[in-house]
Amino acid sequence: MADALHISGELLKPYLQPRPLANHERRRLHREPDSDLLTAHMQGGLRAIVLGANPSLASAADNDFVAPHMGPAQQLHALARPGDVLLGISTSGEARNVSLLASVAQAKGLTVIALTGRDGGLSGKAGAHRPSRSIAARGPCPGRAYLPVPLPVRDARGGLLEGGQR
Secondary structure, eight states: OHHHHHHHHHHTSOOSSOOOOOHHHHHHHTTSTTHHHHHHHOOOOOOOOOTTOOHHHHHHHHHHOSSTTHHHHHHHHHHOOTTOEEEEEESSSOOHHHHHHHHHHHHTTOEEEEEEOTTOHHHHTTTTTOGGGEEEEEOSOOTTSOOOOOHHHHHHHHHHHHHTOO
16 A cells, blocks of 8 residues: 555656646636745646545445455446556455456456566456556565565656656
């Protein structure tokens, strides 16, 4: 969850490239209090949502669904839009919530990027039937071992997502 929160935080603001506000956004802000501060410092960002971080949804899903791990899949189903990308992180590749998310993402036509341990597990195989819509990046550690994510890899995955901005 910590990696997901970090990545989303980076994408919600300028990351590798500046994202100046569009002229129409600047004009709208100029009608508001603190417009000078906002237009001088605020920039565009990418929509980035950490699925599974909403405790109210987790509680509601646990109350309403018999099957476990449905909250994040339901959240993705409700929020996903054409052109979106799912970045799933599972050290073992066996995290059920991540494999369910990958299935929903594939069904909705999203691109899936899976970061897993060496064997990839279920998540590393996500989208094997649709290879043009999925990318599996496997770390050097087997099974449930720690998946190190060095800074250049963090920058690469952020840049990969940022490169397709709309």
